[in-house]
Each structure stands twice: as C-alpha cells, then as structure tokens.
Amino acid sequence: MKKNLHVGKSDIHGKGIFCSTDIKKGEHIAFISGTLKRFKSKSSNEASSIPTWYGINKSTWIDPGKGIFSFFNHSCDPNTAIIGTKKVVARRDIPAGTELTFDYSFTDADINWTLSDSCTCGSKNCRKIIRSIQNLSPATVKAHYPLIPKYFLNLYIKSRPDVIIDEWKNKKLV
Numbered sequence: 001m002k003k004n005l006h007v008g009k010s011d012i013h014g015k016g017i018f019c020s021t022d023i024k025k026g027e028h029i030a031f032i033s034g035t036l037k038r039f040k041s042k043s044s045n046e047a048s049s050i051p052t053w054y055g056i057n058k059s060t061w062i063d064p065g066k067g068i069f070s071f072f073n074h075s076c077d078p079n080t081a082i083i084g085t086k087k088v089v090a091r092r093d094i095p096a097g098t099e100l101t102f103d104y105s106f107t108d109a110d111i112n113w114t115l116s117d118s119c120t121c122g123s124k125n126c127r128k129i130i131r132s133i134q135n136l137s138p139a140t141v142k143a144h145y146p147l148i149p150k151y152f153l154n155l156y157i158k159s160r161p162d163v164i165i166d167e168w169k170n171k172k173l174v
C-alpha cells in the first residue's frame with residue numbers, strides 16, 4: 001500500500017519525490033493530500049501564478065501546501081499516474097531511488113494554463129510546451145489510457161469529438 005516516500009534533489013527540476021524501495025507496475029503508491037481549493041483562472045497570467053495544484057475538475061483543486069506533493073515533477077513519459085482523483089499508481093516497475101514523476105496535463109483542464117518553463121524531461125516524446133489535457137494528441141492520451149483520472153478522460157472525449165474513441169468504448173474507466 002502506501003510507500004515510504006521522501007524528497008530529494010531532482011535531475012529534472014529542483015527537488016523531487018523518491019521512493020526508497022522498488023515499486024511494481026500497477027502498485028498503489030500514495031494518495032495526493034492537501035487542502036481543497038476552488039479556482040478558475042481568467043487569464044494566462046492568473047493560471048500560471050498557481051503553483052503545483054492537482055485538478056479534481058475544472059474548478060476544484062488539491063493544494064499540497066508545503067507537503068511532499070509540492071515536489072512532484074512533471075515528465076512527458078512519467079513512471080506514475082493519478083487515477084480516480086488522487087490515487088497515485090505506478091505505470092511501470094520503478095527501481096528504488098528513482099524519481100517519481102507524473103504528467104501534469106492529465107490533472108489540468110485550464111485552457112489558460114501553460115507550464116512556465118518548457119519541459120526538459122528528456123523523454124523521447126517530450127512535448128516541450130505543457131498545457132491542459134484538451135491540448136494533448138490522441139496518441140498521448142491513448143498511451144496513458146486507462147491510467148487517466150476519470151473526470152479528465154471524460155472531458156477529453158467530450159472536447160475532442162474529432163478523435164476516434166472506438167477502442168475506448170468497451171473499456172471500463174478507472
């Protein structure tokens with residue numbers, strides 16, 4: 001169940017979250033914790049002024065404050081994903097000592113938002129400019145499926161009627 005996480009120096013950005021033990025693909029790592037906030041930005045400046053908050057839906061967020069989840073770094077090829085609203089699970093086997101990452105676009109529905117620095121995660125599919133889920137290519141969303149928060153997957157499907165979703169229809173949303 002809950003893993004022993006700690007904050008350490010990150011190769012991606014500042015500090016990051018690490019686990020001192022091996023994690024198996026699919027394992028539940030933690031729940032994002034913090035304070036619930038209501039917020040809807042009116043401009044890109046306002047959207048960018050928000051630190052690491054985790055979207056629950058368009059206007060509800062979890063603010064991790066100064067807790068460990070304020071150090072959760074983005075990667076375009078992350079080793080974890082958030083499902084439901086705040087459950088963090090492993091997308092693949094993660095050896096002890098590896099930095100945990102997730103893809104910020106999957107918990108952000110704010111079309112005004114762009115990650116302030118362009119991404120330097122170094123993954124093969126790095127998108128450089130990180131924006132809300134509506135901007136993701138179908139290939140990216142399919143690569144993460146089914147480990148996508150339910151609200152955000154539904155939002156993507158609704159906002160992108162151009163995307164063929166036949167292969168998703170019969171699968172159970174997590």
Ligand SMILES: [Zn+2]
Binds near residue numbers: 123128
């Ligand atoms: Zn990247």
